[in-house]
Amino acid sequence: MVKIDLKDSSAVVIIGSGAGGGTLANELCQKGIKVILLEAGKHYTISDFKNDEWPSFSQLAWLDKRTTSGNWRVAKDFPNLPAWICKTVGGTTTHWAGASLRIQAHEFKAKTTYGDINGTNLADWPLSLKDLEPYYDRAEDKMGVTRTNGIPGLPGNNNFKVMYAGAKRLGYKEVHTGRMAINSRPRHGRAACQQIGFCFQGCKSGAKWSTLYVEIPAAESTGNLDLRSESHVLQIQHDAKGKINGVLYTDKDGAQHLQKARIVCVAGNSIETPRLLLNSSSSTYPDGLANSSGQVGRNYMRHTTGSVYATFEKPVRMYRGTTMAGIITDENKHDPKRGFASGYEMETVSLGLPFMAAFLDPGTWGKQFSAFLDAYDHMAGMWIVGEDMPQEKNRVTLHKTEKDQHGLPIPNVHFDDHDNDIAMRNHAYKQGTLVYEAAGATKVWETPPYPSTHNLGTCRMSTKSGNGVCNKFGQSHDIKNLFISDGSQFTTGAAENPTLTIVTLAIRQADYIAEQMGRQNI
Amino acid sequence: MENKGLNRRQFLYNSGKVLATVVVASSGAVSLVFPGTAWSLSVTVLNEHESNTLLKMTRQIYPHDTVDDKFYAVVVKMFDSDASADEKTAKQIKDGITKLDNLAQGKWIALSEDKQNTILKKIETSAFFQQIRSKCITAIYDNKDLWQQFGYEGSSAEHGGYINRGFDDLDWLEDPPETASPKAH
Numbered sequence: 001m002v003k004i005d006l007k008d009s010s011a012v013v014i015i016g017s018g019a020g021g022g023t024l025a026n027e028l029c030q031k032g033i034k035v036i037l038l039e040a041g042k043h044y045t046i047s048d049f050k051n052d053e054w055p056s057f058s059q060l061a062w063l064d065k066r067t068t069s070g071n072w073r074v075a076k077d078f079p080n081l082p083a084w085i086c087k088t089v090g091g092t093t094t095h096w097a098g099a100s101l102r103i104q105a106h107e108f109k110a111k112t113t114y115g116d117i118n119g120t121n122l123a124d125w126p127l128s129l130k131d132l133e134p135y136y137d138r139a140e141d142k143m144g145v146t147r148t149n150g151i152p153g154l155p156g157n158n159n160f161k162v163m164y165a166g167a168k169r170l171g172y173k174e175v176h177t178g179r180m181a182i183n184s185r186p187r188h189g190r191a192a193c194q195q196i197g198f199c200f201q202g203c204k205s206g207a208k209w210s211t212l213y214v215e216i217p218a219a220e221s222t223g224n225l226d227l228r229s230e231s232h233v234l235q236i237q238h239d240a241k242g243k244i245n246g247v248l249y250t251d252k253d254g255a256q257h258l259q260k261a262r263i264v265c266v267a268g269n270s271i272e273t274p275r276l277l278l279n280s281s282s283s284t285y286p287d288g289l290a291n292s293s294g295q296v297g298r299n300y301m302r303h304t305t306g307s308v309y310a311t312f313e314k315p316v317r318m319y320r321g322t323t324m325a326g327i328i329t330d331e332n333k334h335d336p337k338r339g340f341a342s343g344y345e346m347e348t349v350s351l352g353l354p355f356m357a358a359f360l361d362p363g364t365w366g367k368q369f370s371a372f373l374d375a376y377d378h379m380a381g382m383w384i385v386g387e388d389m390p391q392e393k394n395r396v397t398l399h400k401t402e403k404d405q406h407g408l409p410i411p412n413v414h415f416d417d418h419d420n421d422i423a424m425r426n427h428a429y430k431q432g433t434l435v436y437e438a439a440g441a442t443k444v445w446e447t448p449p450y451p452s453t454h455n456l457g458t459c460r461m462s463t464k465s466g467n468g469v470c471n472k473f474g475q476s477h478d479i480k481n482l483f484i485s486d487g488s489q490f491t492t493g494a495a496e497n498p499t500l501t502i503v504t505l506a507i508r509q510a511d512y513i514a515e516q517m518g519r520q521n522i
Numbered sequence: 523m524e525n526k527g528l529n530r531r532q533f534l535y536n537s538g539k540v541l542a543t544v545v546v547a548s549s550g551a552v553s554l555v556f557p558g559t560a561w562s563l564s565v566t567v568l569n570e571h572e573s574n575t576l577l578k579m580t581r582q583i584y585p586h587d588t589v590d591d592k593f594y595a596v597v598v599k600m601f602d603s604d605a606s607a608d609e610k611t612a613k614q615i616k617d618g619i620t621k622l623d624n625l626a627q628g629k630w631i632a633l634s635e636d637k638q639n640t641i642l643k644k645i646e647t648s649a650f651f652q653q654i655r656s657k658c659i660t661a662i663y664d665n666k667d668l669w670q671q672f673g674y675e676g677s678s679a680e681h682g683g684y685i686n687r688g689f690d691d692l693d694w695l696e697d698p699p700e701t702a703s704p705k706a707h
Contacts, residue, residue, distance in 0.1 A: 051677035054664055156703030157684075158692040164702060165695040176702040185707040192707045194683030204679035314694045319674065321689030353674040357663035365583045365646070365655055366639065373663070374586060377673025439695065 004036050004226040009260035011036050011226070012513065013247055014267060015233045015276065018091020019502040020486035021267030022211025023142075027510030029224035033517065036226045036259060037216070038249055040268075041088035043229040046213060049094075049202030053354045056201035060094055062087040065410050066271065067399055072415040073448045077362035082413040083302075084451040085269050089229050090212025092269065092453070093499070094202045097324035098182040098209070099347060099385075100145040101496035102136050105129040106334055107342070107387065110492040113334055114341040119418060120389040121299055125491040126463040126472040132504055139504040143181035143209040144188060153177045154184045154193060157321025159348045162312070162380035166439030167328045167346075170431075174329040178347065181209035181500070182322060190214070195321040197350070231257075234406055236264055236280040236289055236482070244289075244482045250406055263513065263522055265474075267485040267506075270300065270455035274396045274488065275411040277459070290459070290476035290484075295469050297396040299460055300413065301493040302452035304386035304421045307349055308432030309360065310441035311375040318350040318380050326382075331431060332495050340423040343495050344386025346432055351381070359450055372445055380436060384428040385454070387495040389418040396458050454498050459488035473512040474505060481522045485509060556591060563595045567605040567612050573598055575619050575631050576654070582638055584658050588671055596661045597654065618650030 004011050011034040014021045025037045041062075050056040061084060068075035068082045075082075085092045106113045108129055111122040140148040147153050154177045156164065167175040182203075183192045193207040206213055219225040230252035237258070239245045246260040266273045274297035278288040288296050326348030333343045351359060353376055361369065372379075394416060398409035417425075429446045436444055461484075462468025465477035474489050476482040485506055487498050494501075516522045554563040554573050565573050580594040605612035622630040625641045633641070645651045662668065669676050678684060685706060697703075 049679075051679050054660065152704045152707075153702075154704070155690060155706040156698055157689045160703060161690065161692045161695050161698060164698040175698075177704070184704065193685070194679075195685040195689035195706075196679050196683035197689075198677075198679065205683070314692075315673070316692060317673070317675075317688070320678075320684040320687075352676070353669055353672050354660070354664040357659050363652075363655075367585055370584050370586055373584075373672065374588075 001220050002034070002223055002226050004034060006257055006259050009245065010034060010262055012263045012265060013038065013259060013261040014265045014485065015247065016091060016267035016269065016272070016486065017089050017211055017216060017227070018086070018267060018269065018486065019093050019096075019211065019499045020506050021265065022090065022093065022215045023503045023506040024265055024267065024485050024510055025225060026215035026219040027507055028513065029219040029222040031510065031514045032222075032224065033514060034224050034226070035219065036228065036261070037219075038231045038233055038247070038259075039089050039091075039227070039229045040232040041086065041229065043089040044202075044212075046202070046204060046206055049204050051196065051198045051201060051204065053201065053352045056198075060086045060088050060202060064404055065402065067402065067410065067412045068414070069412060070394070070415040072417055074451055075415070077448070078451050081451045083269070083271055083455050084453050085455065089216065089227070090210050093210040094212055095200055096453070096499055097199050097497070098180040098322075099324050099327070099497040100140065100143060100179050100181045100500040101345070103129065103494040103496050103501055104332070107492065107494040110342075117341060117389060117420060119391055121392045122390060123460075123462060123467060123491050126461055131472075132508070135504045135508045136500070138507050139500055143500070143503065144183055144190070145500070146178070146180045146182070146184050147176075148179065151187065152184045154180055154182060154322055154325040156326060157195060157318075158316050159318035159321070159350055159380050160326035162316055162439050163326045163328065163346070163348055163382060163435065166435035166437070169438035170434055172328050172330045172435075176327065177325040178327040180322070180325050182325070183207040193322055197319050197321055197323065199323040232406065233276060234279070234408060236266070236276065238282065238284065238289075238479070242284050242479060244479055263481045263483065263517075265483040265485040265509075269486055270458045270488045271396050271411050271413060273484065273486055274458040275398065278398050279408050290469050290478045290482055292478050293466050293468060295460060295467070297458050298392045298394070299390040299457040300394040300396055300415060300455070301388050301390055301457040301490070302415065303454040303493055304344065304384070304388045304424045304428075305449040306384045306425050306429060307381055307447035308384070308429060308436065308444060309379055309381040309447055310433075310436035310444045311372065311378045312380065312440055313378070313442060315377050316380045317377050318348075319352055323350055324348055324383070328435070331428070338427055340420045340427065342387035342424070344384055344424055344428050345495055346382045346384060346428065346435070349381050349383035360445060360447055362448070372443060375443075380439070382432050382435070384425065384432065385495060385497060386424045386428060387493050388421045390457055390460075390492055391416065391418060454487070454493070456487045456490040456493050456498060459484040460491045461489045462491065474509045475512070483509060483513070559591070561592045561595075563598060565598070565602040568598070568602045568615070571629075572616065572619050573602070575622065576601060576615070578631050578638070579642070579654055580658050582635070582642060583655050584662055586662075589662065589668060593662060593665060593668060596665070597657050600657055600661065601654070614650055618645075618648065621645065
């Protein structure tokens with residue numbers, strides 16, 4: 001691996017090695033561009049992953065303290081854990097379930113499609129599905145998404161069998177084992193899925209796409225990547241003209257380093273990315289970097305989620321096999337007759353016994369709760385993923401008093417459910433219940449949202465500079481050599497699991513950065 | 523969901539026969555010995571009444587007829603350790619139990635299960651109750667010795683996953699067509 005000097009100001013510095021940062025790093029390295037990839041977390045390998053929920057959580061999750069506010073239930077159940085995302089090389093692509101769905105054409109035009117909805121900050125994306133299609137093609141090929149590129153779907157597990165039977169009896173048409181970035185057969189040097197069942201804990205077979213063992217090694221083999229793990233960026237710095245010229249970071253021993261840079265790309269997920277921009281305020285940028293619009297940290301979205309678990313007379317053993325290879329897409333459409341704008345997916349999900357007890361209905365106790373867990377091996381489960389409304393007041397801010405281990409203000413995540421979010425969740429709970437009742441459920445449990453895995457929108461892209469943080473390439477409106485490279489860019493949330501689109505945007509951004517560098521524009 | 527017929531364990535509880543008897547060791551530590559069982563619980567700060575009350579509380583919070591008392595006793599042991607390390611915790615536990623008995627106008631543990639539950643409901647938002655509840659979540663459900671009886675098989679990678687071990691062995695519903703669920707590779 002190449003070692004780039006701290007004073008070398010010719011490289012691109014990327015902060016964060018997950019879906020956005022890890023992919024962008026590889027794409028740039030393949031074009032011959034030198035990249036320094038700074039990752040706050042440790043560098044593990046597949047053999048380090050654990051099929052054991054709590055120890056794996058301690059190993060991979062971002063556990064630095066955060067606070068919460070707002071009326072969302074996560075603030076009550078998990079006041080210091082708003083999000084279940086990762087601090088490790090590979091970021092949350094170690095933990096993600098693999099569901100890879102394209103955003104639909106109408107979802108890119110959210111404001112046009114849904115109209116004015118009170119209390120929302122809806123906008124159309126500055127790009128269309130047509131703009132992204134060639135990049136979606138490249139992302140699906142790179143990730144090996146099933147049901148694309150001639151790759152067969154995954155075989156359905158027991159949990160899917162229950163979903164399928166109930167959905168069909170209820171009259172749903174689009175039910176299958178999903179478009180998954182998990183190999184159904186060996187491909188591109190990666191093994192086929194072994195139906196291990198611990199997708200959330202890091203894939204032990206490597207069948208699931210992750211930047212940890214796909215993009216990052218590919219980038220390293222070009223000789224253009226300088227990966228530095230356990231390197232937490234404290235501040236992005238600029239010169240007298242306001243142009244970005246480096247980043248200050250701390251290494252695992254607490255020593256601080258100033259790395260010079262030609263371009264800085266931020267991909268720390270939608271909580272850390274705005275936090276870093278806000279923590280980098282200066283006399284030139286008193287409200288934080290790239291924040292002339294005041295939109296940095298705002299419009300935080302996390303999908304309208306929830307789960308439905310049901311028990312049956314006979315065993316299911318939902319935990320066996322690929323966690324999320326099962327989907328009903330019939331409700332993912334904009335049909336206001338249902339009482340809300342936009343739509344949602346229903347996807348199979350399961351938790352092991354330790355997490356089921358912790359997340360089924362946090363705080364709940366007594367006979368009914370325990371009786372439900374007694375039927376653990378007779379249980380089936382689904383996760384609801386729907387589009388939530390962007391609201392300006394839902395935002396990531398810097399805590400006024402609390403500091404992290406590096407002395408920097410910790411983030412507070414404020415979220416209030418919008419009426420549209422609540423109406424959608426209630427509709428999904430009802431439909432999910434009907435699916436399982438059609439399959440013969442004896443008891444159904446509506447599970448509240450888990451800490452957020454889909455964190456989006458806090459540095460959104462916009463046509464006009466006053467209405468968002470970056471343009472359609474993720475380039476900040478205010479500072480030409482500062483890019484947003486993760487889900488923070490999303491103008492609206494859409495109803496699809498976001499990783500495929502994050503990867504797609506990263507591929508497109510790499511093309512744009514290379515072209516702009518070639519023209520000496522940045 | 524109400525079970526009309528009392529099973530043996532519930533009967534024992536209601537009749538109060540599982541209450542531990544106390545053996546005081548020369549070290550000053552107290553061992554609670556449960557009739558008809560092969561295990562005992564050593565406590566240093568908590569007394570007999572407090573230990574028995576905590577044990578009953580843990581079972582009332584997450585009642586599983588098939589789970590032996592010794593697994594719930596792990597939580598009591600944790601509290602005893604915490605209490606011996608920290609006076610504030612000791613006071614919180616002792617005050618919590620006093621409050622429970624005050625609400626019961628006597629000994630909470632001597633009440634019927636229904637009445638015990640009614641009183642627990644009144645204190646469910648207290649830090650005392652929540653601490654016990656959250657400790658139970660890991661002590662019981664993250665205890666590998668209990669996974670099998672809940673039907674959870676735990677780690678699977680070292681066994682090659684479930685590709686050849688029943689990931690799709692459910693046979694009481696119609697199988698999906700191959701368009702929806704292709705055959706495994």
